[in-house]
Amino acid sequence: xxMKIHTFKYFFRDTVRSIRRNSLMSIASIVSVIAALVIxxxxxxxxxxxxxxxxxxxxxxxxxxxxxxxxxQEQRQDLLTLMDNDTRISSYRYESKEEALKNMANSLEKxxxxxxxxxxxxxLPESYIIKIYDxxxxxxxxxxxxxxxGVDYVNYGEGYVEALMRFxxxxxxxxLAVLVILTGISFFIIYNTIKLTxxxxxxxxxxxxxxxxxxxxxxxxxVAEGAVLGLTGAILAILVVRNLYYYLLGxxxxxxxxxxxxxxxxxxxxxxxxxxxxLVYGLVVGAAGSMFSITKFLDV
Numbered sequence: 674x675x676m677k678i679h680t681f682k683y684f685f686r687d688t689v690r691s692i693r694r695n696s697l698m699s700i701a702s703i704v705s706v707i708a709a710l711v712i713x714x715x716x717x718x719x720x721x722x723x724x725x726x727x728x729x730x731x732x733x734x735x736x737x738x739x740x741x742x743x744x745x746q747e748q749r750q751d752l753l754t755l756m757d758n759d760t761r762i763s764s765y766r767y768e769s770k771e772e773a774l775k776n777m778a779n780s781l782e783k784x785x786x787x788x789x790x791x792x793x794x795x796x797l798p799e800s801y802i803i804k805i806y807d808x809x810x811x812x813x814x815x816x817x818x819x820x821x822x823g824v825d826y827v828n829y830g831e832g833y834v835e836a837l838m839r840f841x842x843x844x845x846x847x848x849l850a851v852l853v854i855l856t857g858i859s860f861f862i863i864y865n866t867i868k869l870t871x872x873x874x875x876x877x878x879x880x881x882x883x884x885x886x887x888x889x890x891x892x893x894x895x896v897a898e899g900a901v902l903g904l905t906g907a908i909l910a911i912l913v914v915r916n917l918y919y920y921l922l923g924x925x926x927x928x929x930x931x932x933x934x935x936x937x938x939x940x941x942x943x944x945x946x947x948x949x950x951x952l953v954y955g956l957v958v959g960a961a962g963s964m965f966s967i968t969k970f971l972d973v
Contacts, residue, residue: 698869698870698873699870699898699902701866701869701870702863702866702867702870702899702902702903702906702959703902703905703906703909704906705862705863705866705906706863706866706902706903706905706906706907706909706910706955706958706959707906707909707910707913708862709858709859709862709863710859710906710907710910710914710951710954710955711910711913711914711917712855712859713852713855713856713859714910714911714913714914714947714951715914715917716851716852716855717852717943717947717950718914718918718943718947720844720848720851720852721938721942721943721946721947722937722938722943723844723848724844724845724848725936725937725938725942725943726936726937727837727840727841727844729936730837731808731837731841732808734804734805734808734811734829734830734834734837735802735803735804735829736802736803736805736811736814736815736818736827736828736829737768737800737801737802737803737827737828737829738752738800738801738802738803738818738824738827739798739799739800739824739825739826739827739828740752740798740799740800740801740823740824740825741798741823741824741825742798742825744799744823745823748822748823749823751821751822751823752801752821752823752824755817755821756801756803759814759817761805761806761807761810761813761814762803762804762805762806762814763804763805763806764803764804765801765802765803765804766801766802767799767800767801768799768800768801768802769799770795770797770798770799771795773795773797773798773799773800774795774797777797798825803818808834808837808838809838811829811834812831812834815827815829815831856954859954859958860958863903863906863955863958863959863962864958864961864962864965864966866962867899867902867903867959867962867963867966868962868965868966870899870902870963871895871963871966871967872966878891878967891967892964892967895963895964895966895967896960896963896964896967897960898963899959899960899961899962899963899964900956900959900960900963901959902959903954903955903956903957903958903959903960903962904952904955904956904959905955906955906959907951907952907954907955907956908951908952908955910951910955911944911947911948911951911952914944914947914951915940915944915948918940918944919940922937922940925937
């Protein structure tokens, strides 16, 4: 146990000493990690906000089930039972003829004249306003409600909903494709920068091999150094993305404050996930980059 602790301390000191001795290349590696991850982070912030906004729009989707004037009490009760037992429906509420007229009056506040006299002879039907768990199932619920006795018709903004669903699927596929591409590009940048760092110290590696150092003895400090550089760059990239997001979020909220109900993803929602991704990515790519790069010089 004491031997393991001593070995760990030795490799740790050697890693820190190596980073200091090769400070210029170390800084170059850290900067490349920061640049690559900040670009990736900006895309992730945009993608997660698009997902957040579309999800909010989906959560606001609802069906309005208009009842026939001649609906019987039995049919009404059967419809209530159907909605209670439908696992796709998250909630529903009843809107009376009077409420419907009041809501119409509120939405047509500047045109009150056209509504005069409707209080005595209200032509608007009763309805149930339904919300569902999964927006993808809204068409199925519409078909179930439309075919039921006592239901006159159902309105859910079919064209708008289908356009939103198409956009959401397209945005998810595009986000995934761009994420894979940017992840590959950032890996290439970080890997090649670390490879240059190792290449600049090829003479040092040759001397260590010449005096009898084992491959493991040479490899461990380099892998640890790559991991430290990757992790350091990831931490700094997290700080950059965090501060940038807070700044842009404040500016954007000011611009979009006129749009009621419009909101962006909160930093507490998306930044933890991005931070974990960056830390793991920086650590793994830094260590892997050093390990693969040094293998070439160990095989000579």
